[in-house]
Amino acid sequence: MxxxxxxxxxxxxxxxxxxxxxxxxxxxxxxxxxxxxxxxxxxxxxxxxxxxxxxxxxxxxxxxxxxxxxxxxxxxxxxxxxxxxxxxxxxxxxxxxxxxxxxxxxxxxxxVAEDADGTLRATLTSVEPHVTATGEADVAEALALLGWAPDDLDPALPPRYAYAGARHLVLAAATRERLARLAYDFDGLAAFMTARDLTTVQLVWRAAPDVFHVRDPFPVGGVVEDPATGAAAAAFGAYLRALDPAAAPATVTLHQGEDLGRPSTLHVDLRTASPRVRVSGAAVAIP
The missing domain is CATH 3.10.310.10 (Diaminopimelate Epimerase; Chain A, domain 1)
Incomplete structure (x- = not known):
C-alpha cells in the first residue's frame, strides 16, 4: 500500500x-x-x-x-x-x-478576523523581502515578449526584481490602456521567467499614489494570467518601499482581475516595523 x-x-x-x-x-x-x-x-x-x-x-x-x-x-x-x-x-x-x-x-x-459585515479577512505577513535592479537586456527581452515598447513604461517607476516569498519582475505601464492590452508570447515568456526563477511578471499602472491596477502573467504555472496574486502584492509593497522609503504610502490598494472579469482587491500594509509586508483580503467558498 x-x-x-x-x-x-x-x-x-x-x-x-x-x-x-x-x-x-x-x-x-x-x-x-x-x-x-x-x-x-x-x-x-x-x-x-x-x-x-x-x-x-x-x-x-x-x-x-x-x-x-x-x-x-x-x-x-x-x-x-x-x-x-x-x-x-x-x-x-x-x-x-x-x-x-x-x-x-x-x-x-x-x-483571520471578521469584518463588520461578517466577511472573513485574512492577513499574511511576508518573509523578509528584497528588491534588486534589472539589467537593460532583461528588460528589453521582457518588453519584446510582452509586445510592449520602451515608451510604454512609466519612467517614475523603474523595472525591478522583487521578492517576498516568490520572485517577480515589476514593470510599470505608463497608461491604463497599455495595461488593458495583454497579448504575449506564452512559451517565450515562460522560458524567460524560468531562466530567471520568476513566478509572475507584475504589470502595474498607478491610478493614485496609493492605488494601483495590476496584472500578472503566470505562464510558468500553465496559466495565462492570475486574477489576484498575493505574493506579487507583497513583493510590490517591498518595491515601493525600496524605491523611496520616505515617499512610500503607508497602505496601498491593488485592483486586479478586472480585465479577466474576476475583480479582486488586495490591501498592502507597509507600516510594519520590520521589512516584512502585510497583505490582506477576503475569501469565500466557491459553491
Whole structure:
C-alpha cells in the first residue's frame, strides 16, 4: 500500500481569494489535511483542480502548519492567494485567530478576523523581502515578449526584481490602456521567467499614489494570467518601499482581475516595523 492509499482521498475545497464574491477573486484549491500525500499526488490534485495554485496543509507538532503550494505544472515556494483562501477555510472550521504557516520560503504568520459585515479577512505577513535592479537586456527581452515598447513604461517607476516569498519582475505601464492590452508570447515568456526563477511578471499602472491596477502573467504555472496574486502584492509593497522609503504610502490598494472579469482587491500594509509586508483580503467558498 502506498502512502497515498493510506491517506485516503483528501477533501478538496475551492475558495475565491481577495474577493467576497465567489464569481470574483482568484480561485484556489485547498487541502486542509495533506498528511501522507506524495509530491506526485499533490501535483496531480493541483492539475485536476486546474486553478493557478492549490495549497496543501499538514498540521505540525508545534501547532502550526507545514504548507506546500502546487500549480498545475509545478510546485511553487509561496502563494499569497492560496494562503488567504486556506486561512479563511481554517477559520471557518477552527475559529478566527492566528495561524503559522511554515512554507518553503520561510515562516508566514496569518491572522483571520471578521469584518463588520461578517466577511472573513485574512492577513499574511511576508518573509523578509528584497528588491534588486534589472539589467537593460532583461528588460528589453521582457518588453519584446510582452509586445510592449520602451515608451510604454512609466519612467517614475523603474523595472525591478522583487521578492517576498516568490520572485517577480515589476514593470510599470505608463497608461491604463497599455495595461488593458495583454497579448504575449506564452512559451517565450515562460522560458524567460524560468531562466530567471520568476513566478509572475507584475504589470502595474498607478491610478493614485496609493492605488494601483495590476496584472500578472503566470505562464510558468500553465496559466495565462492570475486574477489576484498575493505574493506579487507583497513583493510590490517591498518595491515601493525600496524605491523611496520616505515617499512610500503607508497602505496601498491593488485592483486586479478586472480585465479577466474576476475583480479582486488586495490591501498592502507597509507600516510594519520590520521589512516584512502585510497583505490582506477576503475569501469565500466557491459553491
Amino acid at each position: 502506498t502512502s497515498d492509499d493510506a491517506a485516503g482521498a483528501p477533501e478538496i475545497l475551492r475558495y475565491a481569494a481577495f474577493s467576497a464574491d465567489p464569481e470574483g477573486g482568484n480561485p484556489a484549491g485547498v487541502v486542509l489535511d495533506a498528511a501522507g500525500l506524495s509530491d506526485g499526488r499533490m501535483l496531480a490534485i493541483a492539475a485536476e483542480v486546474g486553478y493557478s495554485e492549490t495549497a496543501f496543509l499538514t498540521p505540525d507538532p508545534a501547532g502550526g502548519f507545514a504548507v506546500r503550494y502546487f500549480s498545475p505544472l509545478a510546485e511553487v515556494p509561496f502563494c499569497g492567494h492560496a494562503t488567504v483562501a486556506s486561512a479563511v477555510a481554517l477559520a471557518e472550521r477552527a475559529g478566527q485567530g492566528h495561524y503559522l504557516y511554515r512554507t518553503a520560503a520561510g515562516e508566514v504568520p496569518v491572522e
